[in-house]
Amino acid sequence: MKPIKAKKHYLNGLYFEVKGTGEPIIFIHGIGSSHSMFKPQVDFFSLTNQTITVDLKGNGKSESVPTSKYLTVHFESLLEVYNFLEIEKAVVVGVSYGGIVAQNFTIEHSDKVKRLVLIDTYAQLFPRSLPEVRLAIFGALILFASWLPSKLVLPFFSRWKKWDLAHKQLEEVFRNWRAKDVSRQLIEVFGMNLLEKVGNLNIPVLAIVGDAMDTVVQKAKEIEAHIPNCNLRIIKNSADPTNLCQPDEVNNEIFTFITEDREDKLIQQIFKEKDMQGPATEVIQ
Numbered sequence: 571m572k573p574i575k576a577k578k579h580y581l582n583g584l585y586f587e588v589k590g591t592g593e594p595i596i597f598i599h600g601i602g603s604s605h606s607m608f609k610p611q612v613d614f615f616s617l618t619n620q621t622i623t624v625d626l627k628g629n630g631k632s633e634s635v636p637t638s639k640y641l642t643v644h645f646e647s648l649l650e651v652y653n654f655l656e657i658e659k660a661v662v663v664g665v666s667y668g669g670i671v672a673q674n675f676t677i678e679h680s681d682k683v684k685r686l687v688l689i690d691t692y693a694q695l696f697p698r699s700l701p702e703v704r705l706a707i708f709g710a711l712i713l714f715a716s717w718l719p720s721k722l723v724l725p726f727f728s729r730w731k732k733w734d735l736a737h738k739q740l741e742e743v744f745r746n747w748r749a750k751d752v753s754r755q756l757i758e759v760f761g762m763n764l765l766e767k768v769g770n771l772n773i774p775v776l777a778i779v780g781d782a783m784d785t786v787v788q789k790a791k792e793i794e795a796h797i798p799n800c801n802l803r804i805i806k807n808s809a810d811p812t813n814l815c816q817p818d819e820v821n822n823e824i825f826t827f828i829t830e831d832r833e834d835k836l837i838q839q840i841f842k843e844k845d846m847q848g849p850a851t852e853v854i855q
Contacts, residue, residue: 574589574590574616574617575589576588576589576612576616577589579654580631581647581650581651581654582647582650583627583632583633583635583647584624584625584626584627584632584633584647584650584651585605585624585625585630585631585632586605586622586623586624586625586651587605587612587622587623588620588621588622588655589612589616589620589621590615590616590617590618590619590620590621591619591620592618592619592620593619593620593660593661593684593828594619594620594621594622594655594657594660594661595611595615595619595620595621595622595660595661595662595663595828596622596623596624596648596651596660596661596662596663597611597612597621597622597623597624597663597664597665597668598624598626598662598663598664598665598668598669598671598672599623599624599625599626599629599630599665599667599668600665600666600667600668600690600743600810600811601629601666601667601752601755601756602629602743602744602746602747602748602752603629603630603668603739603742603743603811604625604629604630604631604742604746605623605624605625605630606630606739606742607665607739607811607813607814608621608623608663608813610735610813610814610817610818610820610821611663611813611817611820611821611824614817614821614825615821615824615825619661620655622651622655622660624647624648624651626640626644626647626668626671627640627643627644627647627751628640628643628748628751628752628754628755629748629751629752630746632647634748634750634751637754638754638757638758639758640751640754640755640758641671641674641758641759644671644675645674645675645678645679648675649679649682652682657682658682659681659682659683659684660682660683660684661683661684661685661686661687661828662675662676662683662685662686662687663687663689663824664686664687664688664689664691665689665690665691665810665811665812665813666689666690666691666810666811667691667755667756667759668691669688669689669690669691669692670691670692670693670695670759670762670764672686672687672688672691673686673688673691673693673764673768674764676768676771676773677764677767677768677771680771680772680773683773684773685773685774685775685776685827685828686771686773686774686775686776687775687776687778687824687827688775688776688777688778688790688793689777689778689779689810689811689812689813689820690778690779690780690786690790690809690810690811690812691777691789691790691793692786692789692792692793693763693764693765693768693789693792693793693796694762694763694764694765694789694792695759695760695761695762695763729809730809730815733808733809733814733815733816735814735815735817736809736811736814736815739811739814765792765793765796766796768793768796768797769796769797769798771797771799772799773799774799774800774801774827774830775793775797775799775800775801776800776801776803776823776824776827777790777793777794777800777801777802777803778790778802778803778805778812778813778820778823778824779802779803779804779805779812780804780805780807780808780809780810780812780815780816781804781805781806781807781808782807782808782809783809783810786809786810787804790802790804801827803823805819805820805823
């Protein structure tokens with residue numbers, strides 16, 4: 571099969587890439603990261619879908635903006651991408667901070683989202699228990715670390731070395747970290763509670779989380795408990811970003827989710843050719 575080339579765009583200060591044709595999937599990255607964190611997903615899904623990977627403003631190759639209301643900027647940028655590509659509805663996938671953006675965007679523009687995939691993310695960001703306080707402290711340390719040289723920060727993420735793709739992405743993130751932009755984005759969402767609003771969503775939702783951090787798993791279960799049409803998948807031997815720690819399992823889960831109401835022979839053939847085994851996941855009913 572001939573390799574598909576990605577088309578690169580720079581639209582009003584927003585960098586994004588488009589690859590493949592078919593039902594569109596928009597991927598939204600984690601804090602300080604970029605479109606590059608979705609390479610395993612783009613390589614897989616661009617064979618059958620139109621994949622759109624953005625660099626949210628203040629991140630990656632996109633411009634910075636002088637504001638503390640980054641979510642509004644992100645929404646406007648995403649809508650511009652929709653219009654530019656003439657997309658009516660898309661599957662939206664968000665990881666970590668990207669999942670927070672994806673939830674907020676879906677709440678505000680539910681008519682634009684066909685299905686929602688939330689990976690290693692949160693809907694309630696104010697600590698209410700000791701484990702959540704520890705998680706908030708970890709987030710605060712990341713915020714503080716954003717102002718330090720990357721060589722001082724990376725040793726704290728040594729546990730990710732067993733997941734090569736994830737560790738390389740973290741290295742890239744901290745080498746290109748834009749402290750002011752990252753700080754503004756994190757501060758804006760601290761204390762946010764979306765549980766009631768996401769509970770009103772009438773679209774299918776898939777929550778995926780790695781099993782390595784118990785508190786993050788509990789936050790995913792919290793999302794699953796509040797959204798009527800939500801399935802939760804816990805990926806074994808994985809941590810944020812799970813899509814890079816266990817990319818094949820995540821691809822399999824997303825594929826099953828977006829094709830559950832149709833039979834897709836082409837993607838089934840791709841799985842067969844890859845000789846993929848069943849995903850190492852725990853299914854939460």
